[in-house]
Amino acid sequence: MSDAGSIKVWVLVFVALFGVGTVALVGIGCAVGANQCPFVKHKALTTTDGMTLYQSTCIGCHGARGEGGTADAPPLRSGEAATMTLPQIEAKIANGKPFFMPAYSKKKKHGTFSDAQIQAVAEYVISLRTTS
Numbered sequence: 001m002s003d004a005g006s007i008k009v010w011v012l013v014f015v016a017l018f019g020v021g022t023v024a025l026v027g028i029g030c031a032v033g034a035n036q037c038p039f040v041k042h043k044a045l046t047t048t049d050g051m052t053l054y055q056s057t058c059i060g061c062h063g064a065r066g067e068g069g070t071a072d073a074p075p076l077r078s079g080e081a082a083t084m085t086l087p088q089i090e091a092k093i094a095n096g097k098p099f100f101m102p103a104y105s106k107k108k109k110h111g112t113f114s115d116a117q118i119q120a121v122a123e124y125v126i127s128l129r130t131t132s
């Protein structure tokens with residue numbers, strides 16, 4: 001193969017790996033809910049059942065029982081979160097934190113939760129403090 005030919009191959013390999021890396025990053029982000037997924041349109045849940053909402057949206061980062069630990073997410077059943085009031089938790093869910101936690105309020109850009117849904121999931125978060 002000529003020199004020019006092998007350079008072309010390496011350029012192609014680089015472009016291909018870059019593509020794979022980007023897709024993997026976006027995919028992982030999708031899986032944990034950290035970013036919006038370009039191809040998957042999440043169907044907005046209409047339920048106001050806090051446990052259902054928690055299990056479908058928060059578990060990936062905060063754990064099934066709010067024990068935390070993934071994607072830098074703090075525990076919800078202990079530590080600072082366990083001292084938060086209902087309105088504080090609702091505000092956190094509604095507004096999230098840029099780059100760390102999505103903002104779930106419908107009033108935010110990609111949010112899907114109504115105020116009633118935010119309240120329901122916040123109440124469920126508080127209930128995690130007392131479940132074993």
Ligand code: HEC
Binds near residue numbers: 076122
């Ligand atoms: C992509 C991961 C991710 C998802 C999904 C996520 N969170 Fe979070 N959450 C975080 C991170 C990271 C923080 C810490 C942010 C900060 O420092 O303010 C946080 C903070 C919180 C806090 C404040 C805790 C504290 O100690 O300050 C509450 C309450 C909370 N999240 C509830 C929820 C609920 C309820 C859901 C589901 C509706 C949810 N989170 C979904 C990552 C996530």
